[in-house]
Amino acid sequence: MSNHLFDAIRSAARPAAPFIEMLDGRRWTYGDMLALSGRLASALETLQVRPGDRVAVQVEKSPEALMLYLACLRVGAVYLPLNTAYTLAELDYFIGDAEPRLVVVSPPARDGILPVAGKYGAHVETLDDAGGGSLIELSQDESPDFLDAERGPDDLAAILYTSGTTGRSKGAMLTHENLLSNATTLRDVWRFTSVDRLIHALPIFHTHGLFVASNVTLLSGASMYFLPRFDAAEALRLMPSATVMMGVPTFYVRLLQQAGLTRDAAASMRLFVSGSAPLLAETHRAFAERTGHAILERYGMTETNMNTSNPYDGERRAGTVGFPLPGVSLRVADPESGGPIAHGETGMIEVRGPNVFKGYWRMPEKTKAEFRDDGFFITGDLGKLDERGYVHIVGRGKDLVISGGYNIYPKEVEVEIDQMPGVVESAVIGVPHPDFGEGVTAVVVRKPEAVLDEGAVLDALKERLARYKQPKRVIFVDDLPRNTMGKVQKNILRDAYAGLYKDMALH
Secondary structure, three states, X not given: OOEHHHHHHHHHOOOOOEEEEOOOOOEEEHHHHHHHHHHHHHHHHHOOOOOOOEEEEEOOOOHHHHHHHHHHHHXXXXXXXXXXXXXXXXXXXXXXXXXXXXXXXXXXXXXXXXXXXXHOOOEEEEOOOOOOOEHHHHHOOOOOOOXXXXXXXXXXXXXXXXXXXXXXXXXXXXXXXXXXXXXXXXXXXXXXXXXXXXXXXXXXXXXXXXXXXXXXXXXXXXXXXXXXXXXXXXXXXXXXXXXXXXXXXXXXXXXXXXXXXXXXXXXXXXEEEEOOOOOOHHHHHHHHHHHOOOOEEEEEEOOOEEEEEOOOOOOOOOOOOOEEXXXXXXXXXXXOOOOEOOOOOOEEEEEEOOOOOOEEOOOHHHHHHOEOOOOOEEEEEEEEXXXXXXXXXXXXXXXXEEEOOEEEOHHHHHHHHHOOOOEEEEEEEEEEEOOOEEEEEEEEEEOOOOOOOHHHHHHHHHOOOOHHHOOOEEEEEOOOOEOOOOOEOHHHHHHHOOOOOOOOOOO
């Protein structure tokens, strides 16, 4: 019997080697991982979960939750992780769409989810519950020696739902080969070995924390500090006994606020990786000055896992996401026609490779629309290639601002604003405008001591940007709205300021 992804994980697992260490002192070896994932797979089988069935999981981050993901691989199920912040109304959509055999939740959520799951014929279990009646309890009587289900490269391993900011969420179908090929490539490109110890402070309902961080660790036989959430002081404390950290830009901004972040503190670290949202060039520079480490920024998405990475050896260019990964083809095309554009011009990023998903769950027309005839996936991200081949992400296609008939890429304006003294960060959006169609609007976070006003920002941009790119208004806020992975939610900003120019007379 062959189980494509888990066979590779098993082959890297030395039973006595450390796998997970928790802040409370609990430790898990690879032998523990094999045993508990085997018992949980047996429990899933007892609950009538069969190969191809979906298992929806909304639980807090824990080693047991990670073992449940591995158990789903072993039983041949399709793992469906759900953001712990989703409401019952949102869960109703996901469960109705995916039709899982089993829904696994935290004990306090059980009563609320029962009617929703019942509506779609799904069984409900809790993962762990001191009061009994949980998957963990059910697994205790099962054998750890589970005979893994037959699963090939093209069989589904997971469905991850996109954030749905441009409409209803779509379930990205990821195969065993999608996950295995990408994790193996990252392991090799980032030089992971069994001696590495990762600071894992990401959620595990998302590609970054589940498939990048966890799968790369597993396929290296490496170990990790498994933190429930990111705490800058805790991460700093762990650095002397760790070698790698993966994070979102917010992690690095918060680390820079720690007085103890020095070259000595980071001396045993060999790699800091950032993704899921753009890393400000200022953060990149400041971190390098403080620690001697250039953060490695990469680019991926739910549908493709990772597409590009700055080099392990060589220049890690601030403001770029590096080069296409081995085996991944990337091009920048005309957003409308898909035709070629001049080198250095901004266009739509399209990718093709073994990392690219199988399609959207039960959405054949949407899947067809997102792929070119030659197999390239249209990412929806605007970007360009510089003279050395580094990929620059300019923004999402949906974030493009069209003002007075001109296309304005928000990133171009944001870069100029972010360089101004007194600015922490900015987000540029298009807001309905009676004259221009959309008015370029900048939402800016100031440093606490900054004496910066709207006029100063607008004056500074007059010499830096063509007139049509200059914001019509600058709004100051304390923080920008972000999703759980640190991405700025421009849809929320667009909604908040939709009426900004409503009463403006045409001129």
